[in-house]
Amino acid sequence: GAVVSQxxxxxxxxxxxxxxxxxxxxxxxxTTMFWYRQFPKKSLxxxxxxxxxxxxxxxxxxxxxxxxxxxxxxxxxxLTVTSAHPEDSSFYICSAQGTTGEQYFGPGTRLTVT
Amino acid sequence: xxxxxxxxxxxxxxxxxxxxxxxxYSVSGNPYLFWYVQYPNRGLQFLLKYITxxxxxxxxxxxxxxxxxxxxSFHLKKxxxxxxxxxxxxxxxxxxxxxxxxQFGAGTQVVVTP
Numbered sequence: 127g128a129v130v131s132q133x134x135x136x137x138x139x140x141x142x143x144x145x146x147x148x149x150x151x152x153x154x155x156x157t158t159m160f161w162y163r164q165f166p167k168k169s170l171x172x173x174x175x176x177x178x179x180x181x182x183x184x185x186x187x188x189x190x191x192x193x194x195x196x197x198x199x200x201x202x203x204x205l206t207v208t209s210a211h212p213e214d215s216s217f218y219i220c221s222a223q224g225t226t227g228e229q230y231f232g233p234g235t236r237l238t239v240t
Numbered sequence: 241x242x243x244x245x246x247x248x249x250x251x252x253x254x255x256x257x258x259x260x261x262x263x264x265y266s267v268s269g270n271p272y273l274f275w276y277v278q279y280p281n282r283g284l285q286f287l288l289k290y291i292t293x294x295x296x297x298x299x300x301x302x303x304x305x306x307x308x309x310x311x312x313s314f315h316l317k318k319x320x321x322x323x324x325x326x327x328x329x330x331x332x333x334x335x336x337x338x339x340x341x342x343q344f345g346a347g348t349q350v351v352v353t354p
Binding site (some may be wrong): 130132158160167168169170172175217219221223227228229230231232233234236 | 272
């Protein structure tokens with residue numbers, strides 16, 4: 127099946143710093159990628175839809191200036207958490223949509239802000 | 241507005257017994273329905289989907305799901321559970337007019353005991 131990677135798998139940063147998370151579709155081109163946030167023992171919450179070459183579409187309640195999304199190519203989308211705070215600590219998961227419409231999920235990135 | 245309900249937080253089943261994970265949905269129009277499985281600290285793995293056609297959908301690892309339009313349900317089933325099936329299972333729905341924007345259920349933890 128299609129493979130989606132995320133880097134880093136886990137990151138610890140200090141409060142006030144910014145962190146960039148990469149999402150790559152390794153063996154297919156994805157015009158659309160999605161970013162989710164998952165709290166412990168909770169469901170996934172869609173944060174934003176990322177379309178190659180255009181601005182991301184954010185879900186209601188998600189701060190676009192805090193969670194910067196860039197989709198520079200058909201195989202790469204990045205999520206930057208700016209001025210991170212402890213409440214931003216979470217498990218961030220991306221997915222890439224293939225031509226058949228299915229979403230293939232990355233392994234996730236565990237962010238801990240101290 | 242669309243929604244997905246997974247009424248059980250946890251399902252316990254003995255190895256070799258049938259496994260059922262329940263899911264009901266509410267969405268206008270004809271939905272696209274999905275099941276995903278998540279292992280600890282991992283991303284989601286696609287199990288199966290219903291788009292149209294036969295109401296009984298067969299997926300990965302011996303799982304299947306039945307789409308029931310009158311009951312608005314899409315329960316996941318496996319005739320004989322394995323210990324390795326122990327994981328977190330998510331039902332998700334995508335409306336046909338916004339293909340890709342998945343709404344996830346809260347998740348059901350499946351515990352299969354030897």
